[in-house]
Amino acid sequence: MPQPSCTRILPTLSRRSVVAGATAAALTRSAWPAAAAFEDDGNATAAIAHIAAGREIKPGRVKLVLPELAENGNVVALSVEVESAMTATDFVKTIHIIAGQNPLAIIARYHLGPRSGRARVQSTIRLATTQTVTALAEMSDGTLWSGTMSVLVTLSACLDGG
Amino acid sequence: MADTPHPTRISMPATAKRGDIIDIKTLIQHEMETGYRRDANGRVIPRDIVAHFEVRYLDEIIFAADTFAGVSANPYFAFSTIVGDSGPVTFTWTDLAGRKTVETRTLTVT
Structure with a gap:
């Protein structure tokens, strides 16, 4: 199976070869305050370890729904719901969406709070290829x-036109 | 690219009862250029994405998202909030260069 064209393009490029690369990189970093020390190179295990920072990750309470078969990796509908009372003292703080076969492992972080009422977020994401997507929920108690x-992806998000 | 804001679509009720949980759906028309594609001359097209989205209700953040290249073009978000007092709900999208698109809706409590 051919690798999607985008999968590993960036690491092989020198920053100088990218138009305005240095500026863009600096801006990218400044826009990621929570992950300032983390360089996302597409490694989901590293991304999850960085988020966990030594804490235990338990399976459960997070219901991530994506189509089993995504015909177009450019637009994959995502729904994530976390079991939580969503009260002032017990709520979901952050939901991380991670995909290890994308060029960047971290797709998005959703920040919620007691005012959210429900810990449910829906969005659309890109998937470079067939893979397992992880949703990691960080609760108010840590x-x-x-x-x-x-998700089985039949058309990669990395082909042109997307 | 000019500083013109991107077109947006926001769906939320104009009125609601205190204590209700309401659903809010938002979409901004944005390419979300990943930075991995090349143009016809083989040059990498620079990354141009919405990096942050924030929703404030009466100045309190009720939803925010950090978004990266893995978010689809025309980023869509659906989320919810608990109705408190009447007031403005402000939606702010910020791209990598710091350019902002801001929209405001008013929620009236009945």
Whole structure:
């Protein structure tokens, strides 16, 4: 199976070869305050370890729903719901969406709070290829819970036109 | 690219009862250029994405998202909030260069 064209393009390029590369990189870093020390190179295990920072990740409480078969990797509907009372003292702080076969492992972080009412977020994501997507929920008490879903992608998000 | 804001679509009720949980759906028209594609001359097209999205209700953040190249073009988000007092709900999308698109809706409590 041919690798999607985008999968590993960036690491092989020198920053100088990218138009305005240095500027863009600096801006990228400044826009990621929570992950300032983390260089996302597409390694999901490293990304999850960085988020966990030594804490235990328990499977459960996170319901991640993606289509089992995604015909177009450019637009994959995502729904994530976390079991939580969502009260002032017990709520979901952050939901991380991680995909290890994408050029960047971290797709998005959703920040919630007691004012959210429900810990449910829906969005659309890109998937470079067939893979397992992980949703990691960080609770107000610091515990981490995870849910996963495998998606078969027939058209990569990395082909031109997307 | 000019500083013109991107077109957006926001779906939320104009009125609601205190204590209700309401659903809010938002979409911004944005390419979300990943930085991995090349143009016809083989040059990498620079990354141009919405990096942050924030929703404030009466100045309190009720939802925020850090978004990266793995978010689809025309980023869509659906989330919810608990109705408190009447007031403005402000939606702010910020791209990598710091350019902002801001929209405001008013929620009236009945």
